[in-house]
Amino acid sequence: MNRSTGKLSVPSSSLSAEEVRQLRWAGWSILALIVISWTGWVSLTAIANSRGLVRTEERQNLQFERLRDDVAEIRTDVKTLLKR
Numbered sequence: 683m684n685r686s687t688g689k690l691s692v693p694s695s696s697l698s699a700e701e702v703r704q705l706r707w708a709g710w711s712i713l714a715l716i717v718i719s720w721t722g723w724v725s726l727t728a729i730a731n732s733r734g735l736v737r738t739e740e741r742q743n744l745q746f747e748r749l750r751d752d753v754a755e756i757r758t759d760v761k762t763l764l765k766r
Contacts, residue, residue, distance in 0.1 A: 697705075
């Protein structure tokens with residue numbers, strides 16, 4: 683590591699320019715794969731969470747409909763009792 687530039691310094695005699703270029707491309711490719719994998723994971727997590735929210739909302743709607751039916755039934759019963 684070159685302290686003045688912060689870059690990895692490799693003696694010029696050990697690697698050719700083509701090898702350095704290939705290593706850089708490999709590094710960028712690996713970084714791109716990591717980023718793509720991470721964004722895919724985040725997207726799938728968001729989709730899974732949204733589906734869970736949809737199921738929760740459907741369950742709440744069903745409970746609300748049952749509650750509304752129960753209230754209507756109680757009103758009918760109360761009206762019947764008051765008529766007696």
